[in-house]
Amino acid sequence: MPDDLLRFVSGPTPYSAWWLWLGAALLLIVIGWYVGVFVWTMPSSRLRHLRGIRSVHARMLRRRFARTVGSVGARYRSGELSASEAGAQMSRTLRSFLHQATGTPAQYMHVDDIESSELAAAAPTFSALNDAQFNTVSPVDVSEIASATEELILSWP
Known part of the structure; x- marks a missing residue:
């Protein structure tokens, strides 16, 4: 062979x-x-219910949205945004965060509805953000409310 x-x-x-x-x-x-x-690529509603991924997903959401609010606060302090614009962007970010974290449609809720829901802890922040957004002579310090919003997001259960 x-x-x-x-x-x-x-x-x-x-x-x-x-x-x-x-x-x-x-x-x-x-x-x-x-x-x-x-x-x-899974939707947040499904990730909230997966046992091993739930805490990682919540931590990532908190970090991402807190970073966005921090960025808006920095842009306000640098003069790039007015108080009204900063208030609107922070309110939109907080509403999106609450929707992603809880599934409650916070984007479509009034502050009174938020106060009487599971999102009640966020109602004072929304009141201050609305005051900064819609009241041109508002006594609300936007830098302080940015820090408070960031802290609310980071400490959300």
Whole structure:
């Protein structure tokens, strides 16, 4: 028998075990990537109910929305935004956060409705933000309300 045929018939040449481990590691990376993309693109309503992901999702939401409010406060302090604009942006951000965190449609609720709902802790902040947004002679310090809004988001249960 020719040597090539003999080598083929006698079985494969031995490979290092590192190739097996490298293939398994790459397979796990690909599976992890797909799981990550699947979880990352799930709606918040489903993520709030997944046991292992719930706390990570809540922590990420709080950080993301608090960072946005901090950015609005910084833009107000630099003079880029007026008090009215800053109040509107912070109110919109807080309402979006509350909707994402709780599922309650805070974007469509009046302050009185918020006071009588599970979002009651946010009602004083909304009152101050509305005052800053709609009252041109408002005594509300927008920098302080930005800090209060950021703290509310970071401490939300």
